[in-house]
Amino acid sequence: MPPYFQLAQILEQKILSGELRPGDSLPSENQLGREYNLSRMTVRKCLSILAERGLISAHPGRGTFVSRPALDRAVFTIEEFHKEMSRRGLNPEARLLAVKVLKAPAEIGEKLGLEEGGRVMYFCRLLLAGDTPMALERKYMRFKKGSPILENELQYKAFSEVISMHSDVLPVRSRMILRPVLVGEEDGPLLQVPAGSPALCLEQYLYAADETVAGWGFFVFRGDRFSLVSEIRPLKEVE
Protein backbone atom coordinates (compact mmCIF):
# COMPACT_ATOMS: atom_id res chain seq x y z
CA MET A 1 0.00 0.00 0.00
CA PRO A 2 1.73 3.19 -1.15
CA PRO A 3 2.26 5.95 1.43
CA TYR A 4 0.17 8.52 -0.44
CA PHE A 5 -2.79 6.17 -0.25
CA GLN A 6 -2.33 5.46 3.43
CA LEU A 7 -2.25 9.16 4.19
CA ALA A 8 -5.38 9.66 2.11
CA GLN A 9 -7.15 7.05 4.22
CA ILE A 10 -5.99 8.69 7.43
CA LEU A 11 -7.24 12.10 6.33
CA GLU A 12 -10.48 10.66 4.97
CA GLN A 13 -11.09 8.98 8.30
CA LYS A 14 -10.55 12.25 10.13
CA ILE A 15 -13.04 13.96 7.87
CA LEU A 16 -15.73 11.27 7.99
CA SER A 17 -15.40 10.84 11.73
CA GLY A 18 -15.89 14.55 12.28
CA GLU A 19 -12.43 15.17 13.67
CA LEU A 20 -11.98 17.50 10.73
CA ARG A 21 -15.17 19.39 10.04
CA PRO A 22 -16.36 21.17 6.91
CA GLY A 23 -14.62 24.54 6.66
CA ASP A 24 -11.64 23.49 8.75
CA SER A 25 -8.27 24.01 7.17
CA LEU A 26 -5.86 21.14 6.68
CA PRO A 27 -2.21 21.47 7.66
CA SER A 28 -0.21 22.92 4.80
CA GLU A 29 1.42 20.57 2.34
CA ASN A 30 4.84 21.22 3.83
CA GLN A 31 3.46 20.66 7.30
CA LEU A 32 1.94 17.31 6.33
CA GLY A 33 5.19 16.32 4.66
CA ARG A 34 7.09 16.94 7.88
CA GLU A 35 4.51 15.19 10.04
CA TYR A 36 4.35 12.03 8.00
CA ASN A 37 7.89 12.07 6.65
CA LEU A 38 6.87 12.41 3.04
CA SER A 39 8.02 14.67 0.26
CA ARG A 40 5.70 17.43 -0.77
CA MET A 41 4.93 15.80 -4.13
CA THR A 42 3.73 12.69 -2.35
CA VAL A 43 1.52 14.71 -0.06
CA ARG A 44 0.09 16.46 -3.10
CA LYS A 45 -0.69 13.16 -4.79
CA CYS A 46 -2.63 12.20 -1.69
CA LEU A 47 -4.51 15.48 -1.48
CA SER A 48 -5.39 15.31 -5.17
CA ILE A 49 -7.23 12.06 -4.50
CA LEU A 50 -9.31 13.60 -1.75
CA ALA A 51 -9.95 16.67 -3.87
CA GLU A 52 -11.17 14.53 -6.78
CA ARG A 53 -13.68 12.93 -4.46
CA GLY A 54 -14.87 16.32 -3.29
CA LEU A 55 -13.78 15.93 0.32
CA ILE A 56 -11.39 18.87 0.27
CA SER A 57 -10.65 21.85 -1.91
CA ALA A 58 -7.43 23.79 -2.33
CA HIS A 59 -7.19 27.55 -2.63
CA PRO A 60 -3.93 29.05 -3.88
CA GLY A 61 -2.37 31.39 -1.39
CA ARG A 62 -4.82 30.49 1.37
CA GLY A 63 -4.71 26.80 2.11
CA THR A 64 -6.62 23.54 1.78
CA PHE A 65 -10.01 23.18 3.41
CA VAL A 66 -12.49 20.45 4.19
CA SER A 67 -15.48 20.82 1.86
CA ARG A 68 -19.08 20.69 2.82
CA PRO A 69 -20.10 17.37 1.30
CA ALA A 70 -22.59 17.62 -1.56
CA LEU A 71 -25.22 15.54 0.20
CA ASP A 72 -28.11 16.71 -1.92
CA ARG A 73 -26.42 15.71 -5.13
CA ALA A 74 -26.62 12.27 -6.66
CA VAL A 75 -24.63 10.53 -9.38
CA PHE A 76 -26.02 7.43 -11.03
CA THR A 77 -24.09 5.21 -13.38
CA ILE A 78 -25.46 2.59 -15.74
CA GLU A 79 -22.89 0.28 -17.25
CA GLU A 80 -23.33 -1.76 -20.38
CA PHE A 81 -25.93 -4.39 -19.44
CA HIS A 82 -23.69 -7.39 -18.89
CA LYS A 83 -21.27 -5.40 -16.74
CA GLU A 84 -24.10 -3.76 -14.86
CA MET A 85 -25.65 -7.09 -13.90
CA SER A 86 -22.30 -8.63 -13.00
CA ARG A 87 -21.60 -5.64 -10.78
CA ARG A 88 -24.84 -6.39 -8.99
CA GLY A 89 -23.88 -10.01 -8.57
CA LEU A 90 -26.43 -11.28 -11.07
CA ASN A 91 -26.07 -13.59 -14.05
CA PRO A 92 -26.76 -11.59 -17.17
CA GLU A 93 -28.39 -13.27 -20.14
CA ALA A 94 -29.85 -12.07 -23.40
CA ARG A 95 -32.45 -13.50 -25.76
CA LEU A 96 -32.70 -12.22 -29.27
CA LEU A 97 -36.41 -11.80 -29.92
CA ALA A 98 -36.36 -10.24 -33.35
CA VAL A 99 -34.06 -9.05 -36.11
CA LYS A 100 -35.51 -7.35 -39.16
CA VAL A 101 -34.64 -5.14 -42.02
CA LEU A 102 -37.49 -2.77 -42.66
CA LYS A 103 -38.47 0.48 -44.27
CA ALA A 104 -37.77 3.12 -41.71
CA PRO A 105 -40.86 4.53 -40.02
CA ALA A 106 -40.86 8.29 -40.53
CA GLU A 107 -39.89 9.10 -36.98
CA ILE A 108 -36.92 6.74 -36.97
CA GLY A 109 -35.77 7.54 -40.49
CA GLU A 110 -35.59 11.15 -39.48
CA LYS A 111 -33.53 10.42 -36.41
CA LEU A 112 -31.07 8.39 -38.46
CA GLY A 113 -30.93 10.98 -41.22
CA LEU A 114 -32.32 8.67 -43.91
CA GLU A 115 -34.31 9.61 -46.98
CA GLU A 116 -37.95 8.66 -47.28
CA GLY A 117 -38.24 4.88 -47.58
CA GLY A 118 -34.68 4.20 -46.48
CA ARG A 119 -34.05 0.86 -44.86
CA VAL A 120 -33.07 0.26 -41.26
CA MET A 121 -31.96 -2.76 -39.35
CA TYR A 122 -33.94 -3.36 -36.20
CA PHE A 123 -33.38 -5.79 -33.40
CA CYS A 124 -35.08 -6.53 -30.12
CA ARG A 125 -33.51 -8.28 -27.16
CA LEU A 126 -34.85 -9.46 -23.85
CA LEU A 127 -32.25 -8.94 -21.12
CA LEU A 128 -32.41 -11.19 -18.10
CA ALA A 129 -30.74 -11.70 -14.76
CA GLY A 130 -30.85 -15.38 -14.04
CA ASP A 131 -34.30 -16.26 -15.34
CA THR A 132 -35.90 -12.95 -14.48
CA PRO A 133 -36.56 -10.50 -17.31
CA MET A 134 -34.96 -7.17 -16.43
CA ALA A 135 -35.26 -5.13 -19.56
CA LEU A 136 -36.33 -5.01 -23.14
CA GLU A 137 -34.09 -3.46 -25.76
CA ARG A 138 -35.21 -2.12 -29.13
CA LYS A 139 -32.56 -0.67 -31.42
CA TYR A 140 -32.39 0.75 -34.94
CA MET A 141 -29.42 1.36 -37.18
CA ARG A 142 -28.78 2.14 -40.82
CA PHE A 143 -28.97 -0.98 -42.97
CA LYS A 144 -25.82 -1.83 -44.85
CA LYS A 145 -26.46 -3.80 -48.01
CA GLY A 146 -24.87 -7.20 -48.14
CA SER A 147 -23.82 -7.13 -44.54
CA PRO A 148 -24.52 -10.50 -42.94
CA ILE A 149 -26.79 -10.62 -39.92
CA LEU A 150 -24.90 -12.53 -37.29
CA GLU A 151 -27.44 -13.68 -34.74
CA ASN A 152 -24.79 -14.92 -32.40
CA GLU A 153 -23.16 -11.55 -32.11
CA LEU A 154 -26.48 -9.77 -31.88
CA GLN A 155 -27.15 -11.77 -28.79
CA TYR A 156 -24.11 -10.72 -26.82
CA LYS A 157 -22.69 -7.47 -28.09
CA ALA A 158 -23.57 -4.00 -26.88
CA PHE A 159 -25.31 -1.73 -29.37
CA SER A 160 -22.23 0.33 -30.18
CA GLU A 161 -20.31 -2.86 -30.92
CA VAL A 162 -23.09 -4.18 -33.14
CA ILE A 163 -22.93 -0.99 -35.16
CA SER A 164 -19.13 -1.07 -35.39
CA MET A 165 -19.28 -4.61 -36.73
CA HIS A 166 -22.33 -4.49 -38.94
CA SER A 167 -21.85 -1.15 -40.60
CA ASP A 168 -18.70 0.68 -41.55
CA VAL A 169 -19.66 3.61 -39.37
CA LEU A 170 -17.70 4.00 -36.15
CA PRO A 171 -19.75 5.51 -33.32
CA VAL A 172 -17.64 7.93 -31.33
CA ARG A 173 -20.13 9.75 -29.14
CA SER A 174 -23.28 8.83 -27.28
CA ARG A 175 -26.23 10.56 -25.73
CA MET A 176 -28.56 8.83 -23.31
CA ILE A 177 -31.82 9.98 -21.81
CA LEU A 178 -33.42 8.42 -18.76
CA ARG A 179 -37.11 8.86 -18.01
CA PRO A 180 -39.91 7.05 -16.25
CA VAL A 181 -42.53 5.35 -18.41
CA LEU A 182 -45.40 2.93 -18.12
CA VAL A 183 -44.92 -0.58 -19.47
CA GLY A 184 -46.84 -0.91 -22.73
CA GLU A 185 -49.42 -3.57 -23.67
CA GLU A 186 -46.92 -5.24 -25.94
CA ASP A 187 -43.98 -5.19 -23.52
CA GLY A 188 -45.80 -6.33 -20.38
CA PRO A 189 -45.97 -10.03 -21.24
CA LEU A 190 -42.34 -10.05 -22.35
CA LEU A 191 -41.16 -8.42 -19.14
CA GLN A 192 -43.63 -10.49 -17.12
CA VAL A 193 -45.20 -7.47 -15.47
CA PRO A 194 -48.67 -5.98 -15.96
CA ALA A 195 -49.04 -3.31 -18.60
CA GLY A 196 -49.02 0.08 -16.90
CA SER A 197 -46.34 -0.88 -14.40
CA PRO A 198 -43.68 1.73 -13.73
CA ALA A 199 -40.47 1.33 -15.70
CA LEU A 200 -37.37 3.23 -16.70
CA CYS A 201 -36.79 4.09 -20.32
CA LEU A 202 -33.16 4.56 -21.31
CA GLU A 203 -33.01 6.12 -24.75
CA GLN A 204 -29.71 5.92 -26.63
CA TYR A 205 -28.35 7.94 -29.55
CA LEU A 206 -25.02 6.94 -31.07
CA TYR A 207 -23.21 9.48 -33.21
CA ALA A 208 -20.48 9.01 -35.80
CA ALA A 209 -17.49 11.35 -36.06
CA ASP A 210 -19.38 13.46 -38.64
CA GLU A 211 -22.19 14.05 -36.11
CA THR A 212 -24.71 11.91 -37.98
CA VAL A 213 -26.76 9.49 -35.93
CA ALA A 214 -25.39 5.98 -36.38
CA GLY A 215 -27.95 4.29 -34.16
CA TRP A 216 -30.98 4.96 -32.04
CA GLY A 217 -33.16 2.98 -29.69
CA PHE A 218 -34.03 2.38 -26.10
CA PHE A 219 -34.18 0.03 -23.16
CA VAL A 220 -37.21 -0.44 -20.94
CA PHE A 221 -36.15 -1.55 -17.46
CA ARG A 222 -38.59 -3.13 -15.04
CA GLY A 223 -39.17 -0.70 -12.20
CA ASP A 224 -39.65 -3.42 -9.62
CA ARG A 225 -36.30 -5.06 -10.35
CA PHE A 226 -34.10 -2.20 -11.39
CA SER A 227 -33.26 0.94 -9.48
CA LEU A 228 -30.19 3.15 -9.36
CA VAL A 229 -28.12 3.88 -6.29
CA SER A 230 -25.80 6.79 -5.54
CA GLU A 231 -23.41 6.46 -2.64
CA ILE A 232 -20.25 7.94 -1.26
CA ARG A 233 -17.89 5.07 -0.66
CA PRO A 234 -14.81 5.09 1.54
CA LEU A 235 -11.43 4.51 -0.08
CA LYS A 236 -10.91 0.82 -0.55
CA GLU A 237 -8.19 -0.90 1.37
CA VAL A 238 -7.25 -3.48 -1.22
CA GLU A 239 -7.64 -3.11 -4.91
Next chain:
Amino acid sequence: MPPYFQLAQILEQKILSGELRPGDSLPSENQLGREYNLSRMTVRKCLSILAERGLISAHPGRGTFVSRPALDRAVFTIEEFHKEMSRRGLNPEARLLAVKVLKAPAEIGEKLGLEEGGRVMYFCRLLLAGDTPMALERKYMRFKKGSPILENELQYKAFSEVISMHSDVLPVRSRMILRPVLVGEEDGPLLQVPAGSPALCLEQYLYAADETVAGWGFFVFRGDRFSLVSEIRPLKEVE
Protein backbone atom coordinates in the same frame (compact mmCIF):
# COMPACT_ATOMS: atom_id res chain seq x y z
CA MET B 1 -1.27 27.57 -19.94
CA PRO B 2 0.94 25.02 -18.20
CA PRO B 3 2.96 22.63 -20.37
CA TYR B 4 1.24 19.50 -19.04
CA PHE B 5 -2.09 20.91 -20.20
CA GLN B 6 -0.78 21.86 -23.63
CA LEU B 7 0.56 18.36 -24.14
CA ALA B 8 -2.77 16.92 -23.03
CA GLN B 9 -4.50 18.97 -25.69
CA ILE B 10 -2.03 17.85 -28.34
CA LEU B 11 -2.52 14.18 -27.49
CA GLU B 12 -6.27 14.64 -27.18
CA GLN B 13 -6.37 16.13 -30.65
CA LYS B 14 -4.41 13.21 -32.08
CA ILE B 15 -6.89 10.80 -30.54
CA LEU B 16 -10.00 12.65 -31.69
CA SER B 17 -8.72 13.19 -35.18
CA GLY B 18 -8.05 9.50 -35.56
CA GLU B 19 -4.29 9.89 -35.81
CA LEU B 20 -4.19 7.74 -32.71
CA ARG B 21 -6.90 5.08 -32.81
CA PRO B 22 -8.39 2.93 -30.05
CA GLY B 23 -5.93 0.19 -29.16
CA ASP B 24 -2.90 2.11 -30.42
CA SER B 25 -0.06 2.53 -27.99
CA LEU B 26 1.22 5.96 -27.00
CA PRO B 27 4.93 6.71 -26.92
CA SER B 28 6.40 5.79 -23.56
CA GLU B 29 6.57 8.41 -20.83
CA ASN B 30 10.31 8.79 -21.28
CA GLN B 31 9.86 9.07 -25.03
CA LEU B 32 7.25 11.82 -24.66
CA GLY B 33 9.49 13.63 -22.20
CA ARG B 34 12.33 13.70 -24.73
CA GLU B 35 10.05 14.71 -27.62
CA TYR B 36 8.45 17.63 -25.83
CA ASN B 37 11.33 18.55 -23.53
CA LEU B 38 9.47 17.81 -20.32
CA SER B 39 10.39 15.86 -17.25
CA ARG B 40 8.74 12.51 -16.78
CA MET B 41 6.64 13.72 -13.85
CA THR B 42 5.16 16.43 -16.03
CA VAL B 43 4.35 13.95 -18.77
CA ARG B 44 2.67 11.76 -16.19
CA LYS B 45 0.56 14.65 -14.93
CA CYS B 46 -0.62 15.15 -18.48
CA LEU B 47 -1.37 11.47 -19.06
CA SER B 48 -3.27 11.26 -15.78
CA ILE B 49 -5.68 13.88 -17.10
CA LEU B 50 -6.36 11.92 -20.26
CA ALA B 51 -6.71 8.73 -18.22
CA GLU B 52 -9.24 10.38 -15.91
CA ARG B 53 -11.34 11.28 -18.93
CA GLY B 54 -11.18 7.70 -20.13
CA LEU B 55 -9.28 8.45 -23.33
CA ILE B 56 -6.27 6.32 -22.47
CA SER B 57 -5.35 3.61 -20.01
CA ALA B 58 -1.94 2.67 -18.66
CA HIS B 59 -0.74 -0.88 -18.14
CA PRO B 60 2.35 -1.43 -16.00
CA GLY B 61 5.13 -3.16 -17.85
CA ARG B 62 3.36 -2.88 -21.21
CA GLY B 63 2.62 0.71 -22.05
CA THR B 64 -0.15 3.26 -22.40
CA PHE B 65 -2.94 2.71 -24.89
CA VAL B 66 -5.80 4.62 -26.45
CA SER B 67 -9.09 3.36 -25.01
CA ARG B 68 -12.25 2.42 -26.83
CA PRO B 69 -14.83 4.98 -25.66
CA ALA B 70 -17.48 3.57 -23.31
CA LEU B 71 -20.51 4.38 -25.45
CA ASP B 72 -22.90 1.99 -23.75
CA ARG B 73 -22.32 3.50 -20.36
CA ALA B 74 -24.30 6.42 -18.96
CA VAL B 75 -23.71 8.77 -16.06
CA PHE B 76 -26.57 10.85 -14.70
CA THR B 77 -26.18 13.63 -12.19
CA ILE B 78 -28.89 15.26 -10.14
CA GLU B 79 -27.87 18.44 -8.35
CA GLU B 80 -29.60 19.97 -5.40
CA PHE B 81 -32.95 21.21 -6.76
CA HIS B 82 -32.20 24.90 -7.10
CA LYS B 83 -28.88 24.27 -8.81
CA GLU B 84 -30.40 21.60 -11.01
CA MET B 85 -33.12 23.91 -12.28
CA SER B 86 -30.72 26.81 -12.78
CA ARG B 87 -28.48 24.51 -14.79
CA ARG B 88 -31.44 23.79 -17.03
CA GLY B 89 -32.15 27.47 -17.43
CA LEU B 90 -35.31 27.39 -15.34
CA ASN B 91 -36.44 29.52 -12.42
CA PRO B 92 -36.58 27.34 -9.33
CA GLU B 93 -39.19 28.00 -6.70
CA ALA B 94 -40.39 26.19 -3.61
CA ARG B 95 -43.64 26.22 -1.67
CA LEU B 96 -43.78 24.86 1.81
CA LEU B 97 -46.97 22.80 1.96
CA ALA B 98 -46.68 21.31 5.42
CA VAL B 99 -44.52 21.21 8.52
CA LYS B 100 -45.46 18.93 11.38
CA VAL B 101 -44.10 17.26 14.42
CA LEU B 102 -45.67 13.84 14.73
CA LYS B 103 -45.29 10.45 16.30
CA ALA B 104 -43.14 8.49 13.93
CA PRO B 105 -45.01 5.93 11.89
CA ALA B 106 -43.42 2.52 12.52
CA GLU B 107 -41.69 2.36 9.17
CA ILE B 108 -40.13 5.78 9.49
CA GLY B 109 -39.24 5.47 13.15
CA GLU B 110 -37.34 2.34 12.30
CA LYS B 111 -35.41 4.01 9.51
CA LEU B 112 -34.42 6.86 11.81
CA GLY B 113 -33.55 4.52 14.66
CA LEU B 114 -36.18 5.88 17.04
CA GLU B 115 -37.95 4.06 19.83
CA GLU B 116 -41.64 3.28 19.59
CA GLY B 117 -43.58 6.52 19.72
CA GLY B 118 -40.58 8.76 19.10
CA ARG B 119 -41.29 12.08 17.47
CA VAL B 120 -40.21 13.16 14.04
CA MET B 121 -40.29 16.41 12.21
CA TYR B 122 -41.88 16.17 8.80
CA PHE B 123 -42.09 18.67 6.01
CA CYS B 124 -43.46 18.68 2.52
CA ARG B 125 -42.46 21.04 -0.26
CA LEU B 126 -43.70 21.59 -3.77
CA LEU B 127 -40.80 22.37 -6.09
CA LEU B 128 -41.53 24.40 -9.18
CA ALA B 129 -39.83 25.71 -12.29
CA GLY B 130 -41.48 28.98 -13.13
CA ASP B 131 -45.10 28.19 -12.36
CA THR B 132 -44.91 24.53 -13.30
CA PRO B 133 -44.80 21.95 -10.52
CA MET B 134 -41.76 19.73 -11.06
CA ALA B 135 -41.53 17.66 -7.93
CA LEU B 136 -42.92 16.97 -4.53
CA GLU B 137 -40.60 16.50 -1.57
CA ARG B 138 -41.48 14.71 1.65
CA LYS B 139 -38.82 14.52 4.33
CA TYR B 140 -38.51 13.22 7.89
CA MET B 141 -35.93 13.93 10.54
CA ARG B 142 -35.54 13.40 14.26
CA PHE B 143 -37.38 16.05 16.26
CA LYS B 144 -35.22 18.15 18.52
CA LYS B 145 -37.12 19.53 21.49
CA GLY B 146 -37.25 23.26 21.73
CA SER B 147 -35.78 23.80 18.30
CA PRO B 148 -37.69 26.55 16.53
CA ILE B 149 -39.32 25.73 13.22
CA LEU B 150 -38.14 28.38 10.81
CA GLU B 151 -40.55 28.35 7.91
CA ASN B 152 -38.44 30.72 5.90
CA GLU B 153 -35.47 28.44 5.97
CA LEU B 154 -37.56 25.37 5.33
CA GLN B 155 -38.61 26.96 2.12
CA TYR B 156 -35.19 27.47 0.63
CA LYS B 157 -32.66 25.14 2.15
CA ALA B 158 -31.73 21.68 0.96
CA PHE B 159 -32.63 18.79 3.27
CA SER B 160 -29.10 18.29 4.55
CA GLU B 161 -28.92 21.97 5.47
CA VAL B 162 -32.26 21.85 7.23
CA ILE B 163 -30.97 19.00 9.36
CA SER B 164 -27.68 20.76 10.12
CA MET B 165 -29.57 23.81 11.31
CA HIS B 166 -32.51 22.29 13.07
CA SER B 167 -30.84 19.44 14.89
CA ASP B 168 -27.37 19.13 16.33
CA VAL B 169 -26.63 16.16 14.12
CA LEU B 170 -24.30 16.79 11.22
CA PRO B 171 -25.05 14.65 8.17
CA VAL B 172 -21.82 13.50 6.55
CA ARG B 173 -22.88 10.86 4.09
CA SER B 174 -25.81 10.29 1.80
CA ARG B 175 -27.39 7.45 -0.09
CA MET B 176 -29.88 8.07 -2.86
CA ILE B 177 -32.03 5.61 -4.76
CA LEU B 178 -33.73 6.41 -8.04
CA ARG B 179 -36.68 4.38 -9.26
CA PRO B 180 -39.73 4.79 -11.46
CA VAL B 181 -43.10 5.07 -9.71
CA LEU B 182 -46.69 5.97 -10.48
CA VAL B 183 -48.02 9.27 -9.19
CA GLY B 184 -50.32 8.61 -6.22
CA GLU B 185 -53.92 9.79 -5.74
CA GLU B 186 -52.76 12.34 -3.21
CA ASP B 187 -49.82 13.69 -5.19
CA GLY B 188 -51.51 13.98 -8.59
CA PRO B 189 -53.42 17.20 -7.89
CA LEU B 190 -50.38 18.80 -6.29
CA LEU B 191 -48.17 17.98 -9.25
CA GLN B 192 -50.99 18.79 -11.66
CA VAL B 193 -50.81 15.44 -13.41
CA PRO B 194 -53.27 12.53 -13.35
CA ALA B 195 -52.76 9.89 -10.70
CA GLY B 196 -51.00 6.92 -12.27
CA SER B 197 -48.71 9.08 -14.41
CA PRO B 198 -45.09 7.94 -14.63
CA ALA B 199 -42.71 9.68 -12.25
CA LEU B 200 -39.24 9.35 -10.78
CA CYS B 201 -38.87 8.72 -7.07
CA LEU B 202 -35.57 9.89 -5.60
CA GLU B 203 -35.22 8.44 -2.13
CA GLN B 204 -32.67 10.04 0.19
CA TYR B 205 -30.98 8.74 3.33
CA LEU B 206 -28.71 11.08 5.26
CA TYR B 207 -26.26 9.55 7.71
CA ALA B 208 -24.42 11.08 10.65
CA ALA B 209 -20.80 10.32 11.42
CA ASP B 210 -21.87 7.49 13.75
CA GLU B 211 -23.73 5.81 10.87
CA THR B 212 -27.16 6.53 12.30
CA VAL B 213 -29.77 7.86 9.90
CA ALA B 214 -30.19 11.59 10.43
CA GLY B 215 -32.90 12.04 7.83
CA TRP B 216 -34.97 10.16 5.34
CA GLY B 217 -37.45 11.02 2.66
CA PHE B 218 -37.98 11.31 -1.04
CA PHE B 219 -38.78 13.43 -4.05
CA VAL B 220 -41.35 12.56 -6.68
CA PHE B 221 -40.42 14.15 -10.01
CA ARG B 222 -42.96 14.54 -12.79
CA GLY B 223 -41.99 12.18 -15.59
CA ASP B 224 -43.28 14.49 -18.29
CA ARG B 225 -41.16 17.42 -17.18
CA PHE B 226 -38.07 15.85 -15.76
CA SER B 227 -35.65 13.47 -17.42
CA LEU B 228 -31.94 12.87 -17.07
CA VAL B 229 -29.36 13.24 -19.81
CA SER B 230 -25.93 11.65 -20.13
CA GLU B 231 -23.49 12.70 -22.80
CA ILE B 232 -20.02 11.45 -23.57
CA ARG B 233 -18.28 14.12 -25.52
CA PRO B 234 -15.08 13.89 -27.53
CA LEU B 235 -13.63 16.63 -25.27
CA LYS B 236 -13.42 20.26 -24.31
CA GLU B 237 -11.32 22.67 -26.29
CA VAL B 238 -10.40 25.54 -23.98
CA GLU B 239 -10.47 26.04 -20.24
Next chain:
DNA sequence: GAGTGGTCTAGACCACCGT
Protein backbone atom coordinates in the same frame (compact mmCIF):
# COMPACT_ATOMS: atom_id res chain seq x y z
C1' DG C 1 17.74 -7.86 -19.54
C1' DA C 2 15.73 -3.92 -21.42
C1' DG C 3 11.78 -1.24 -21.29
C1' DT C 4 7.41 0.01 -19.11
C1' DG C 5 4.46 2.38 -15.81
C1' DG C 6 4.01 3.36 -10.40
C1' DT C 7 6.03 5.64 -6.80
C1' DC C 8 9.08 8.71 -4.29
C1' DT C 9 12.54 12.45 -3.23
C1' DA C 10 14.65 17.07 -2.49
C1' DG C 11 15.15 20.55 -4.33
C1' DA C 12 13.21 24.86 -7.31
C1' DC C 13 10.36 29.04 -9.15
C1' DC C 14 5.88 31.12 -9.57
C1' DA C 15 1.32 33.57 -8.52
C1' DC C 16 -1.43 34.39 -5.02
C1' DC C 17 -3.00 35.75 -0.29
C1' DG C 18 -2.94 37.72 4.18
C1' DT C 19 -0.71 40.82 7.45
Next chain:
DNA sequence: CGGTGGTCTAGACCACTCA
Protein backbone atom coordinates in the same frame (compact mmCIF):
# COMPACT_ATOMS: atom_id res chain seq x y z
C1' DC D 1 6.78 40.03 3.73
C1' DG D 2 6.25 34.93 4.69
C1' DG D 3 3.30 31.21 3.78
C1' DT D 4 0.23 28.91 0.60
C1' DG D 5 -0.85 25.93 -3.29
C1' DG D 6 0.52 25.10 -8.59
C1' DT D 7 4.03 23.62 -11.37
C1' DC D 8 8.38 21.64 -12.79
C1' DT D 9 12.93 19.07 -12.67
C1' DA D 10 16.40 15.28 -12.63
C1' DG D 11 17.32 11.99 -10.60
C1' DA D 12 15.96 7.16 -8.10
C1' DC D 13 14.02 2.28 -6.98
C1' DC D 14 10.37 -1.05 -7.72
C1' DA D 15 7.26 -4.64 -9.97
C1' DC D 16 5.89 -5.91 -14.03
C1' DT D 17 6.02 -7.59 -19.07
C1' DC D 18 8.03 -9.20 -23.08
C1' DA D 19 11.38 -11.01 -26.00
